[in-house]
Amino acid sequence: MKWTLVLLFCITAAQAVVLDYDEDMDSDEPEVPAHGPPRGHRPDTTFTGGRHSTDNHRQTGRYGPNPTPSTSQSQKTDDKVLQSKGGCNHLNANLGVLCPNGCELRTALLKEDASMQLTIDNLTTDISHLYRSTIRIHEYVDKMDLEMQARKPQYSGNKNLVITHNTELETYFSAIKEKVKGPLPSAISNIRFLLNSLKKKLETLKKAVQTQVQFCEHPCTVTCNIPVVSGKECNDIYTKGGKKSQLYLIQPDSHKIPYRIYCDMVTEQGGWALIQNRQDGSVDFGRSWDAYKAGFGNIAFDVGKGFCDTPGEYWLGNDQISYLTKLENTELLFEMKDWENNKLTAEYGKFVVQNEANTYRLSVDRYFGNAGNTLMEGSKTLYGNNRTMTIHQNMMFSTYDRDNDKWLPGDLNKQCAREDGGGWWYNRCHSSNPNGRYYWGGNYTRQMAKHGTDDGIVWMDFKGSWYSMKEMSMKIRPVFTNIPNIPNPGLPGSPRATLEK
Numbered sequence: 064m065k066w067t068l069v070l071l072f073c074i075t076a077a078q079a080v081v082l083d084y085d086e087d088m089d090s091d092e093p094e095v096p097a098h099g100p101p102r103g104h105r106p107d108t109t110f111t112g113g114r115h116s117t118d119n120h121r122q123t124g125r126y127g128p129n130p131t132p133s134t135s136q137s138q139k140t141d142d143k144v145l146q147s148k149g150g151c152n153h154l155n156a157n158l159g160v161l162c163p164n165g166c167e168l169r170t171a172l173l174k175e176d177a178s179m180q181l182t183i184d185n186l187t188t189d190i191s192h193l194y195r196s197t198i199r200i201h202e203y204v205d206k207m208d209l210e211m212q213a214r215k216p217q218y219s220g221n222k223n224l225v226i227t228h229n230t231e232l233e234t235y236f237s238a239i240k241e242k243v244k245g246p247l248p249s250a251i252s253n254i255r256f257l258l259n260s261l262k263k264k265l266e267t268l269k270k271a272v273q274t275q276v277q278f279c280e281h282p283c284t285v286t287c288n289i290p291v292v293s294g295k296e297c298n299d300i301y302t303k304g305g306k307k308s309q310l311y312l313i314q315p316d317s318h319k320i321p322y323r324i325y326c327d328m329v330t331e332q333g334g335w336a337l338i339q340n341r342q343d344g345s346v347d348f349g350r351s352w353d354a355y356k357a358g359f360g361n362i363a364f365d366v367g368k369g370f371c372d373t374p375g376e377y378w379l380g381n382d383q384i385s386y387l388t389k390l391e392n393t394e395l396l397f398e399m400k401d402w403e404n405n406k407l408t409a410e411y412g413k414f415v416v417q418n419e420a421n422t423y424r425l426s427v428d429r430y431f432g433n434a435g436n437t438l439m440e441g442s443k444t445l446y447g448n449n450r451t452m453t454i455h456q457n458m459m460f461s462t463y464d465r466d467n468d469k470w471l472p473g474d475l476n477k478q479c480a481r482e483d484g485g486g487w488w489y490n491r492c493h494s495s496n497p498n499g500r501y502y503w504g505g506n507y508t509r510q511m512a513k514h515g516t517d518d519g520i521v522w523m524d525f526k527g528s529w530y531s532m533k534e535m536s537m538k539i540r541p542v543f544t545n546i547p548n549i550p551n552p553g554l555p556g557s558p559r560a561t562l563e564k
């Protein structure tokens with residue numbers, strides 16, 4: 064590019080020189096004498112301006128050939144040479160051609176003009192392309208500038224947003240860092256300790272559950288060594304030598320299958336058959352007619368002595384009870400203990416339970432004790448008809464699925480057994496409820512009761528309706544006939560009763 068511009072400059076300068084020279088020739092030519100123009104050969108170095116000084120200059124120029132002798136022949140020859148070199152004549156042909164004149168240069172340049180013109184055209188094209196490219200670059204730069212201007216607000220907004228988020232992150236990070244370095248490690252340590260503790264407890268419970276699962280593979284099997292001595296009932300066994308209170312096998316009738324029962328051989332000289340027992344709430348007494356008919360619960364346990372001397376909670380069964388009470392004259396002993404371990408009793412010198420066909424109707428007589436004669440007299444905390452309807456004497460047995468009570472018979476919504484928790488000789492409804500629900504601690508409320516009624520193990524004359532006994536039991540035995548001179552020891556004031564006191 065640089066050399067191209069220099070060349071263009073030279074061309075322009077040369078053209079200007081040619082034009083000047085041609086103009087001079089055209090204007091001077093008429094003034095030129097025949098012998099040529101008077102100039103150029105004088106070696107006057109004094110610059111006088113004007114055109115002649117140019118001649119002097121040219122004389123010392125690089126084109127200057129040495130002067131040759133001027134002859135007419137040589138002039139003719141020079142004319143021919145000059146003509147061939149551009150057609151320009153010197154003023155004095157004798158001076159020869161000292162240097163290429165403007166005409167020669169013009170001629171040379173004209174010869175070069177075609178190639179130069181092509182180069183110029185190419186340069187022009189290149190310049191045009193360059194110009195257009197420059198224009199496009201400018202346009203692109205302007206566009207970029209506009210875009211940058213447009214993006215400045217966006218960048219500022221994003222910058223503010225980033226700064227806000229960074230500030231929030233720094234705040235959160237500081238809080239987390241503070242917690243991580245502060246109470247968090249100790250809290251984690253405590254939680255880890257608790258988890259380990261819970262894990263150990265769970266492992267212990269798991270082992271206990273596994274043990275119970277293995278133990279309960281035969282949950283209803285109680286292994287008891289049956290004593291050799293047996294009898295038709297407990298008093299019979301007692302008279303035969305069975306003096307320990309434990310589980311025995313009795314057979315009241317030779318035609319019936321023997322069955323297990325717990326015999327109390329200690330209380331009031333023994334011989335008692337345990338027909339009902341409550342002591343820990345381990346057995347549900349809210350059972351059906353058939354369950355009460357056949358009996359349910361656990362007769363006795365072996366707690367390590369090699370025989371079953373510890374009674375469980377159970378109901379012997381209405382059929383067995385009925386049969387035993389008819390086998391001989393039978394007396395009945397209620398024993399009850401509150402949660403302060405105060406113990407009271409209620410004895411009946413007569414106790415008869417009819418068979419199922421007669422709905423196990425109850426008959427008791429000859430009360431003696433300190434708990435209150437609720438079976439025959441109802442609760443002494445009540446009066447008039449209210450008390451009368453709590454008498455159990457002559458009542459039929461009722462369960463939740465067999466309503467034989469005196470509370471609106473036939474009305475399915477008036478069932479004492481359904482509301483009071485167990486099977487019993489309900490009237491309308493009770494003054495004693497030995498088969499009621501077991502309440503730990505004794506006192507309970509209407510809100511705690513399933514139906515809002517006094518459904519606990521109640522003996523109203525002892526602790527009222529809203530107190531459930533800790534322990535309750537019913538024991539029967541034949542009226543003593545094997546003790547000489549004691550015709551009816553269960554009667555109040557009898558020799559045996561006096562003896563027991």
Ligand SMILES: [Ca+2]
Binds near residue numbers: 473474
């Ligand atoms: Ca009823």
